[in-house]
Amino acid sequence: MKKMSFALVGAASLALAACGGKGDxxxxxxxxxxxxxxxxxxxxxxxxxxxxxxxxxxxxxxxLREEGDRKExxxxxxxxxxxxxxxxxxxxx
Numbered sequence: 503m504k505k506m507s508f509a510l511v512g513a514a515s516l517a518l519a520a521c522g523g524k525g526d527x528x529x530x531x532x533x534x535x536x537x538x539x540x541x542x543x544x545x546x547x548x549x550x551x552x553x554x555x556x557x558x559x560x561x562x563x564x565x566l567r568e569e570g571d572r573k574e575x576x577x578x579x580x581x582x583x584x585x586x587x588x589x590x591x592x593x594x595x
């Protein structure tokens with residue numbers, strides 16, 4: 503799970519760095535998509551697991567999707583200037 507979290511932070515940082523101008527809508531969507539992709543990977547792993555491990559992976563996937571939605575909303579609500587925002591500010595939301 504630590505590797506997955508590290509990958510998510512890296513992907514969110516890249517998405518932030520690629521944005522220009524206000525770009526908060528695109529930034530928010532990129533962050534949410536990164537969380538969805540990670541959740542899809544967990545769902546795939548859950549499909550190959552059994553019992554409690556499958557349930558745990560499914561719950562983690564659901565939590566990632568909810569976190570992605572929460573971060574997307576926070577970015578949109580903040581009306582950030584994506585070009586002037588550091589990656590740490592997004593990850594702290």
